[in-house]
Amino acid sequence: MSPTGFSACFMCVRVVKNKMHSLWIALSYTIPTILFIVGAMRLKSPKSARTGMWWIAIGMIIAVGATMALHPNIPWAPTVAVMGVGAGLGILVAKRVKMTAMPQMVAIFNGMGGGAAALVALATLQRSVPLSVFANLIATITLVIGSVSFTGSTIAFLKLQEWLRGPRLGRTVGSAITGCGLLAILVMGFLNIVGRQAPGLGAWIMIVAALEGVMLVLPIGGADMPVVISMLNALTGLAAAATGFLISNNVLIVAGALVGASGTILTQQMSRAMNRSIANILFGSFTQTSGGLGTPGEDGGVMIEASHEDVAMLLMYSRSVIVVPGFGLAASRAQQEVRQLMEKLLAHQVGVRFAIHPVAGRMPGHMNVLLAEANIPYDRLFEMDAINQEFKDADVALVIGANDVTNPAAKNEPTSPLFGMPVLNVDQAKKVIVLKRGKNPGFAGVENPLYTRQNTSMLFGDAKDSLAKLIQAIE
Amino acid sequence: MSNHLVTEGYIFILAMFVGFLLISKIPPILHTPLMSATNAIHGVVLIGALSLLSWAHGTLDLMIALLAVFLATLNVVGGFVVTDRILGMFHVRPGGEK
Incomplete structure (x- = not known):
């Protein structure tokens, strides 16, 4: 082979190599x-x-x-x-x-x-x-x-x-x-x-x-x-x-x-x-005006407080309960207690479902993760659109540390800052139980007329404590 | 060079559309994992940090590049582990009667 031919061949190998x-x-x-x-x-x-x-x-x-x-x-x-x-x-x-x-x-x-x-x-x-x-x-x-x-x-x-x-x-x-x-x-x-x-x-x-x-x-x-x-x-x-x-x-x-x-x-x-x-x-x-709007009890209705025994009794004799978890639940790390309560109620033939607002826990899907961590199966969790029609047939809506996402003012009070925000139809349930840390309004600083309704009872205290007492009372 | 740029522009825009489609396909319950997953994905900037290392001259450049590699690695690895943990939380109840 001539040197030129050799070098040409070498070049062509190089071209192929480059292409490779x-x-x-x-x-x-x-x-x-x-x-x-x-x-x-x-x-x-x-x-x-x-x-x-x-x-x-x-x-x-x-x-x-x-x-x-x-x-x-x-x-x-x-x-x-x-x-x-x-x-x-x-x-x-x-x-x-x-x-x-x-x-x-x-x-x-x-x-x-x-x-x-x-x-x-x-x-x-x-x-x-x-x-x-x-x-x-x-x-x-x-x-x-x-x-x-x-x-x-x-x-x-x-x-x-x-x-x-x-x-x-x-x-x-x-x-x-x-x-x-x-x-x-x-x-x-x-x-x-x-x-x-x-x-x-x-x-x-x-x-x-x-x-x-x-x-x-x-x-x-x-x-x-x-x-x-x-x-x-x-x-x-x-x-x-x-x-x-x-x-x-x-x-x-x-x-x-x-x-x-x-x-x-x-x-x-x-x-x-x-x-x-x-x-x-x-x-x-x-958001800056948190707590500045007074307690809901001041104008108009009065909040009805319930005892743990009352609530336990009510839950045990219901057919269907919809739990509405919120940031308060995450804050007090009460997921395990929620699961225990669910298991106790299921043992009493009470149907338990969870209604998850898109921003429950203030992060889409965060609540699902927290509940999943506590071994609550995700087929018991329902998104807002899927469950909002079901509230009117539910015996009890159990609101745990959720506030603004249950506020009916968002549906029927054009002056409310929340007006237009999609909310859960908690107020349509036959009975509403709200577990809440204190009487202050929620994150948005807006009062919630749900709390002073006739069919609403309040259970004040840390969510984890309240749930533990509820579980005890059921036992 | 400018041809190159046009192609890159195309790719960018098409990928944006894929991103828009992506979010519309994903149910809200998976939005937190999605956020965490996309967080891990943009850790791919690690590639940028690595190629920066390939032409870094001098100590300052090298330090900057290594710091970038460090941060991006944290982003990728941490992002993946957190996402995997979150996704591991989604169990299906065996049987599932209701």
């Missing part, structure tokens, strides 16, 4: 993308959801493995060490957290993702290679969104964990600071995009955006926090998608867009279920 290489890249990123989408689709039923999650995890492993294989110049030792520590810490924390603390766990992990996106953007901006205007714009957006998500989620975590209380900062002072920060970000962002690579500008944008995240979430009350976490989750998704544009990686673009879109809709649905707009939640209004 790009095919590998394409495959190693296409397969994870497909696994992400198909896995996410499997979340539509509790039966398939867990395997769906495994599909997504496998996709993630392939994508990460491929990235490491495609970049042989990654410093292996420190990278693997850092990933090992991160994974170990992640598993440790996620395994040990209580189910009631779930929302803040999602928040803190979400913040980590936002922080990572912001750091990638920061490093890109500081790169000595000049960026195109578009890349600069994307990097700046990623930096801002990621930083807001990082600090916002951290504050959400601290507040839900009750390690931090919101300072009584005046609304005007707060919005003045937020406004100034926003202006500063816009100016610096513009400078960054037009003037390119001004040294240190990226870091300043990051700092101010981080401050904005703090200012945004700090004034928000615990009840609204899940909506905010959902929003921050969507934001981190968008930041991930933007990072994908930055490094031309389709897996990131697809995964980020998926999260951004579904998270945005979820946020909307959650705020709609609370009859609030997202702007209203973020920039405040009637």
